[in-house]
Amino acid sequence: MITHFYPAALRIITCVVAVCSAVSATLLGTAPPPESLKVLDPVDLRTTAVVLTMALGVVAPVTLLIADPLRCLLLKAGVFAASGFGNAMMLSPLLVVPFQETSTMIAVICSLTLTIGSIITYMESVERKNARRRATT
Structure with missing residues (x-):
């Protein structure tokens, strides 16, 4: 159904x-x-977080739209899981800024939803293939 x-x-x-x-x-x-960091350079930390969020949260998911939606489902699940965890990194109390929490939380929830949806769709496709194979034998 999904x-x-x-x-x-x-x-x-x-x-x-x-x-x-x-x-x-x-x-x-x-x-x-x-400003509360003593060991890490705050500018480098912020820059790294921004680059990772853009790479894992924007570029990687959008590139998945190029392929057929029902192909490479496990790869899509992995990319969306990485996107969710990359966005979850932004919820650290050391990095979070006002109004960012809401958009980050929405991105995390949507990423994990697509991860679960991709896995369920993959499981349904495997089940369909097994049913077809049983029907032909």
Whole structure:
């Protein structure tokens, strides 16, 4: 059943993940660097967080839209899991800035939703293949 709605959900929710990740990275990039760090360089930490969020939260999910929605489902699940965890990194009390928490949380929830949806769609496709194979033998 989820296989029927997966392609549309993939497009819509991927756009939500990309937009929320971009908003989160922009808010963090324009904020002053954290001052409470003693060991790490605050500017380097902020720059690394912004680059990782753009790479894992925007670029990687959008590139998955190029392929057929029902192909490479395990790869899509892995990319969306990485996107979710990359965005979750932005919720650290050392990095978070006002108004960023909401967009980051939406991106994390949507990424994990697509991870679970990709795994379920993959399991349904394997089950369908097994049913066809049993029917022919």
